[in-house]
Amino acid sequence: MFGNRYRLEVLEAFADAPDGQVNLGRLAVRQGVQAAVYYPVIRDLLALRLVTRVTEVGRDRRRWYRRAGGEALWEPLGRLVVGLRGHYDLIAGTDMKDTGEQKKVET
Numbered sequence: 001m002f003g004n005r006y007r008l009e010v011l012e013a014f015a016d017a018p019d020g021q022v023n024l025g026r027l028a029v030r031q032g033v034q035a036a037v038y039y040p041v042i043r044d045l046l047a048l049r050l051v052t053r054v055t056e057v058g059r060d061r062r063r064w065y066r067r068a069g070g071e072a073l074w075e076p077l078g079r080l081v082v083g084l085r086g087h088y089d090l091i092a093g094t095d096m097k098d099t100g101e102q103k104k105v106e107t
Contacts, residue, residue: 004041006033006037006038006040006041007041007044008081008084008085009027009031009038010022010024010027010038010041010042010045011077011081012078012081012082012085013027014050014051014065014067014074015067015074015075015077015078015081016078017067020066020067020074021054021064021065021066021067022051022064022065022066022067023062023063023064023065024038024039024042024063024065025062026062042065045065046065049068049069050067050068050069050073051065051066051067051068052065052066052068053065053066054066
């Protein structure tokens with residue numbers, strides 16, 4: 001958020017997740033980046049207690065994170081993220097597709 005594309009993508013993923021859970025590997029594939037770009041972001045969110053790590057279930061080795069704080073926090077944060085995404089697209093002259101790929105917008 002505020003100057004960090006990856007922070008914006010992670011917050012958007014948590015705000016949009018119906019069950020509140022996000023896997024950084026899946027997010028990275030969807031955005032076309034390496035999962036490692038999200039590690040500093042998730043560490044910050046964990047430190048702020050905005051997300052928690054989900055305990056491994058069965059043989060699934062993927063690490064999942066769950067948003068914390070309830071809808072009173074995430075609903076307005078989700079609206080803020082949508083607004084910031086639109087602002088980012090406007091100032092960067094791009095439009096972020098669902099895949100995370102940027103396309104140039106004619107102005």
